[in-house]
Amino acid sequence: MPVTVVFTGLACGMLLTAVGLALWGGFRQVPRLSHAVQAIGWLAGVTLLIGVLLTWQENHNASIPAIRLMLMAALAALPNPHRRCASSWDSAIPILPALILAGVGLFWSPESVGTGLGHRPVAPMELAIVICGGIGARAMGEALSKIATLAPHVEWSFTAAYMLLTLLVGEMALVNLRQWGTLWGGASGESGLTGAWLIWSAAWLAPRQHVRLRAALTIVATLLLIVLATGR
């Protein structure tokens, strides 16, 4: 059995347990259970990271979508220890994007897609998009939670993802200007990345009291980033 499947499967199980515990704790009003949920989230994130490293060591091919999905899921799974949850939904929903990403990665085995891509080295820019997608998935989880609870709390993952995306788009545009003499280098993914950044900018600008609008824009931008990061 490939190492990716083992680690992703383990992480999926942990994340499912975390969601179940969060919901059960919320319904049964067990206050200390949120610490257990966070600990399991950490463990799942670390398991996924180890899985990514081992798979990469085995294949030396980080361009396959399964590894990218695992890396994004790992970043999305690591919980924020300073976050206070208002309800069971509030603690369960942020885990969902990581669970979905890990689940898709589990069924997207490296063997099925790896052969076609070969041992192509991954450009730092592609890796940065994957990291951005992972932090974005975290922000998406928190945005989904905001939609459910309508709590207008500011989360660092939203700002961190926007900051990284701004640096990424800025760097890409400057490199294009230097190399090609134009803002666009001709790759179709560039316009998608700029589109995601513009949507994120709109979410950042949207009034704080419009919780649902901000959250919806964050979700759209993150989904676009995830699609671009997997290279679809």
Next chain:
Amino acid sequence: MIAQPPRDPWRVIWQIVTSDVSLAALLIAVAAGLTVTVWLPQMPVADPVAYARWLSEVQAHFGAATQAMRTLGLFTVTHSLGFRILLALLAACLLLRLIESSDRLRQSQEVMEPMGEWRGLTGVCLPDVRDDLRRWRYRVLHQPPLLQADRWPWADLFPLLAHAGALLLLVGLLITHLWGWQVEGLIVQGGEQATLPGTDKWVALDDDARRVTHSPGLVTFVEERGPGVRVSAADSTRRSLPLQQTTEADPVPQLALALTEDQYFAIPEAHLVVRLAPQTGPAAGTHSPVLVQVYRSPPGRLTTETVVEGDADLTVGDVTLKLVSAPYARLTATFNPGLWPTGAGLVLLAAGLLGSMIWPVRRFWLREGTDGVEGSGDLPRALTKDEEA
């Protein structure tokens, strides 16, 4: 009944145009246009070869829907009038917001009118909090009974930078659109200087096709490098024999051939036709081997076949073929007078946005209320944590 003062329509329009919601709506519209281009290949404008390739690809992919999609302008999104109008509206919105931001920077020197609802803050003592705020690098203004805290001037300067940068970026794009141009797929061989069509600008390549030189103001990008040859032929008396690439072409004593694909030429006086085929493989490059096949015409029979690498002399009967390696480079040459405004705009925009994220304005007001200290505006968490708990 209290008579309300009439609302100034110009002020209302100004407020709508400069609002965050208007800018966000424009950004979403531009983002939608750009995102469409990820999945729908856009029609190449300048290069006819690229256009032919694009047309066959979209017809194969979208079939009968291609024409309808073309009519809807889905293949020319960024070149469409609607997209340009969006960018113009965005520029107008940014200009007005820039004016407003500079006015706000000036106005923020003094205590401003409190914004937002007042809320009670438990466990907060005004004299103590004033020292705490200064320690947290807030600027504190006191105008009894109000106390205003914010991060002026830097926090107000960053949005100004971001707006100025975005505007400069759009101006740069406009200059590029109006006076800039790009030549794609330009093939230049080693040791050759090519004048760009319709301009006085030139691009030259050194003998090894490694270094590109060009006229000032141009930016060149090498897309591909490959083998090429300079061919000449002579008879047994060392008299140069004319060469012809097509029946319509004038005979020339020397041919420069970029081996982007198989190339053919004839030596009419010697009744020979020569085929040159680049040998692709893992080590393919500027000096990769070239297959040379010489046919006698008539009857079209293969006379000689050999693989040459670098410079070579080939004798076929009385004729000596001289092949000199002249690798080629496929280039994109761009003339962009808006390069510097665009680059400066990008740097300013990124610096302004990152600064705003790291050092937000966070302006808030405190006052002594009947039940203790009250606060309004963007209150920091340190002051509201007792209420949140």
